[in-house]
Amino acid sequence: MDTFAFIIHPIDPKRDVSRKFPLLGRILNERQIDFFSTFFPPVYISEIEGITSQATDKEIKGWFIACPYTPRRMMELPERTVYRKIIQTGKLAEKLGANILGLGAFTSVIGDAGITIAKGLDVPVTTGDSYTVAVAVDAIREAANVMDIPLQTATAAVVGATGAIGRVCAEMLADDVERLYLIGRRQDALEELRDRLQVHARAELVVSTTMDVLSEAQLILTVTSAIHDVIRPEHLQPGSVVCDVARPRDVSAMVAAARDDILVIDGGMVDVPGPVDFHFNFGFPAGKAYACMAETIALALEGRFEDYTLGKHLTRQRVEEIDGMAKRHGFRLSGFRSFEREVTQEQIDTVRRNANHSRRARVAQM
Numbered sequence: 001m002d003t004f005a006f007i008i009h010p011i012d013p014k015r016d017v018s019r020k021f022p023l024l025g026r027i028l029n030e031r032q033i034d035f036f037s038t039f040f041p042p043v044y045i046s047e048i049e050g051i052t053s054q055a056t057d058k059e060i061k062g063w064f065i066a067c068p069y070t071p072r073r074m075m076e077l078p079e080r081t082v083y084r085k086i087i088q089t090g091k092l093a094e095k096l097g098a099n100i101l102g103l104g105a106f107t108s109v110i111g112d113a114g115i116t117i118a119k120g121l122d123v124p125v126t127t128g129d130s131y132t133v134a135v136a137v138d139a140i141r142e143a144a145n146v147m148d149i150p151l152q153t154a155t156a157a158v159v160g161a162t163g164a165i166g167r168v169c170a171e172m173l174a175d176d177v178e179r180l181y182l183i184g185r186r187q188d189a190l191e192e193l194r195d196r197l198q199v200h201a202r203a204e205l206v207v208s209t210t211m212d213v214l215s216e217a218q219l220i221l222t223v224t225s226a227i228h229d230v231i232r233p234e235h236l237q238p239g240s241v242v243c244d245v246a247r248p249r250d251v252s253a254m255v256a257a258a259r260d261d262i263l264v265i266d267g268g269m270v271d272v273p274g275p276v277d278f279h280f281n282f283g284f285p286a287g288k289a290y291a292c293m294a295e296t297i298a299l300a301l302e303g304r305f306e307d308y309t310l311g312k313h314l315t316r317q318r319v320e321e322i323d324g325m326a327k328r329h330g331f332r333l334s335g336f337r338s339f340e341r342e343v344t345q346e347q348i349d350t351v352r353r354n355a356n357h358s359r360r361a362r363v364a365q366m
């Protein structure tokens with residue numbers, strides 16, 4: 001049977017450590033978990049079974065393995081030390097007999113996005129970023145549809161537009177909308193991106209290094225590697241949609257609490273084909289996975305045991321190829337979720353109603 005392995009790591013330290021080690025999660029605080037994670041070895045998490053292709057009926061099996069570092073630790077430690085620990089975790093995948101290895105969350109963000117890690121391993125490696133792009137762009141298009149925001153005349157924004165995932169998301173959305181803000185921290189990198197994309201883009205492209213321009217956007221796709229939230233309630237206009245692909249999240253939990261006139265959706269969740277059992281709770285309902293996991297799984301179903309998405313320069317061609325492959329095997333964009341809860345049609349209707357109230361109240365104040 002063909003196999004895969006996927007590396008996860010604690011993102012919300014207390015919550016995630018509790019999922020595997022309830023006692024440690026209870027007695028250690030966040031700082032202690034951060035500190036001890038430096039010395040902890042890679043951890044075997046679970047076996048994954050039941051994944052079956054809708055196209056070929058092929059069944060595969062996989063494993064979750066964990067690199068103990070938190071995002072903060074990965075940012076603080078020297079790159080070499082982080083690579084070493086991720087490669088050590090990858091060796092565990094090799095011992096288990098995995099045919100391909102996926103890099104979850106920050107293990108794919110660090111340094112050169114998988115290139116050095118792949119060099120240190122015999123098993124082929126993918127970051128999962130190509131399918132993450134496909135699913136994020138699909139989700140924002142679908143959310144625009146349910147919120148009655150016509151794409152062709154919409155103003156959109158990509159936050160983290162100079163990043164590996166953000167750059168291709170921007171390239172794709174630039175074909176859809178009328179105006180697109182490219183938001184990041186480095187003006188020169190943003191201008192370079194704008195100049196490259198503007199040649200073929202349908203949208204007018206505008207660069208910004210501040211979040212203030214978000215108040216002009218109806219559709220926002222956010223995918224930074226910030227370890228704290230970067231989007232707060234005061235940045236957003238009533239009736240807008242924010243698709244948050246980043247882990248840790250970019251959108252402050254305050255948005256959910258303070259703004260009932262905005263639709264925030266978690267980016268990157270898909271339905272997995274077959275009666276899958278992950279034998280581990282990573283925070284999703286049964287049968288659903290992150291898009292980056294799904295890329296690894298789709299490659300295993302396809303028998304494409306090669307380094308697939310590596311490095312910071314993704315291509316639209318790869319995004320479209322893996323999207324087609326995943327669709328064929330039966331992966332589907334899942335229903336919307338917001339801060340780990342399902343979004344119902346009733347909630348969408350309420351957001352639309354509240355957005356109309358907020359807009360009227362704003363006009364009345366002018």
Ligand SMILES: NC(=O)c1ccc[n+]([C@@H]2O[C@H](COP(=O)([O-])OP(=O)(O)OC[C@H]3O[C@@H](n4cnc5c(N)ncnc54)[C@H](OP(=O)(O)O)[C@@H]3O)[C@@H](O)[C@H]2O)c1
Binds near residue numbers: 165247
């Ligand atoms: N949901 C999923 O399935 C999934 C899959 C893969 C990855 N991810 C997540 O996606 C995110 C991005 O990954 P990536 O590989 O694209 O990362 P990346 O290549 O490092 O790009 C990160 C981008 O974020 C920007 N950024 C970083 N800190 C910021 C801050 N404080 N304020 C504003 N912008 C900031 C960077 O700007 P500069 O150019 O100025 O550095 C860059 O544009 C990560 O959170 C990762 O965990 C999610």
